[in-house]
Amino acid sequence: xxxxxxxxxxxxxxxxxxxxxxxxxxxxxxxxxxxxxxxxxxxxxxxxxxxxxxxxxxxxxxxxxxxxxxxxxxxxxxxxxxxxxxxxxxxxxxxxxxxxxxxxxxxxxxxxxxxxxxxxxxxxxxxxxxxxxxxxxxxxxxxxxxxxxxxxxxxxxxxxxx
Amino acid sequence: xxxxxxxxxxxxxxxxxxxxxxxxxxxxxxxxxxxxxxxxxxxxxxxxxxxxxxxxxxxxxxxxxxxxxxxxxxxxxxxxxxxxxxxxxxxxxxxxxxxxxxxxxxxxxxxxxxxxxxxxxxxxxxxxxxxxxxxxxxxxxxxxxxxxxxxxxxxxxxxxxxxxxxxxxxxxxxxx
Numbered sequence: 001x002x003x004x005x006x007x008x009x010x011x012x013x014x015x016x017x018x019x020x021x022x023x024x025x026x027x028x029x030x031x032x033x034x035x036x037x038x039x040x041x042x043x044x045x046x047x048x049x050x051x052x053x054x055x056x057x058x059x060x061x062x063x064x065x066x067x068x069x070x071x072x073x074x075x076x077x078x079x080x081x082x083x084x085x086x087x088x089x090x091x092x093x094x095x096x097x098x099x100x101x102x103x104x105x106x107x108x109x110x111x112x113x114x115x116x117x118x119x120x121x122x123x124x125x126x127x128x129x130x131x132x133x134x135x136x137x138x139x140x141x142x143x144x145x146x147x148x149x150x151x152x153x154x155x156x157x158x159x160x161x162x
Numbered sequence: 163x164x165x166x167x168x169x170x171x172x173x174x175x176x177x178x179x180x181x182x183x184x185x186x187x188x189x190x191x192x193x194x195x196x197x198x199x200x201x202x203x204x205x206x207x208x209x210x211x212x213x214x215x216x217x218x219x220x221x222x223x224x225x226x227x228x229x230x231x232x233x234x235x236x237x238x239x240x241x242x243x244x245x246x247x248x249x250x251x252x253x254x255x256x257x258x259x260x261x262x263x264x265x266x267x268x269x270x271x272x273x274x275x276x277x278x279x280x281x282x283x284x285x286x287x288x289x290x291x292x293x294x295x296x297x298x299x300x301x302x303x304x305x306x307x308x309x310x311x312x313x314x315x316x317x318x319x320x321x322x323x324x325x326x327x328x329x330x331x332x333x334x335x336x337x338x
Contacts, residue, residue, distance in 0.1 A: 001181075004180050062293060064301045073242060075242075099273060102269070108269055109269065126301060129294075129296055162184045162334075
């Protein structure tokens with residue numbers, strides 16, 4: 001039986017970069033999985049994932065976080081699928097997995113489930129909804145405010161058949 | 163490629179994921195069943211994107227091998243946009259996986275892992291991750307225990323009301 005998990009593309013940063021884009025994503029899978037190891041440098045550390053170049057506040061989120069001393073949950077809108085509201089480390093040691101389910105469907109809004117781990121700070125789980133029925137054909141990983149991903153950050157995109 | 167893509171926490175880099183079956187509902191249904199599950203994998207992963215009809219916010223409940231007796235236990239952690247709460251329950255007749263809601267634009271998504279599902283010497287453990295946003299907003303981490311050493315051969319998902327048309331459920335095998 002063929003594997004259902006297929007690498008689509010992989011990027012490793014050789015210099016600090018403000019955004020990373022995966023474009024021309026095949027529509028032949030059921031779900032997408034983005035796996036990132038990253039950090040940040042700049043003025044604002046909220047990493048987001050924008051779909052199909054949509055930079056408007058069309059993304060709803062609900063987040064749950066804990067840091068060993070307290071817990072936190074909030075909901076709202078962002079200009080991309082939110083991965084965490086906590087400032088990532090300055091080195092590329094934070095880990096995120098983001099699953100976007102039914103990404104190629106044209107009759108559904110898109111749901112993204114993400115997990116963020118920064119061993120020095122918060123552990124996080126987030127659910128996101130993109131208010132669009134368009135099939136997802138590109139992802140851009142960036143920050144809400146001007147910031148950059150440091151050298152050594154890695155980004156891997158997988159397709160999951162189904 | 164060195165990153166580890168399997169499971170929501172990650173898995174072995176040499177493991178692979180194979181599709182066993184996908185069901186996309188052409189009409190509303192009160193339950194979804196995966197039966198005759200192959201016994202050739204190490205773990206199972208169930209992924210769904212669904213919403214409900216005839217009900218508001220509801221959990222997706224799971225029974226294994228047709229067992230409806232009080233052989234299940236559960237812990238969960240839930241964020242609702244205002245606070246985080248924790249829940250536990252034992253001697254249950256099923257366990258809950260993350261919520262779905264009666265809004266076509268607010269799909270509830272869930273990713274569940276059933277570990278060592280073919281073992282005949284261990285009780286079975288499920289871990290799950292899911293959420294939905296709009297109308298209702300919840301993000302959940304759940305763990306479930308089925309107190310049986312039987313290998314898992316079938317999974318039945320039910321909900322209050324019905325699963326709506328276009329709801330999707332996929333079952334995968336994870337090689338060990």
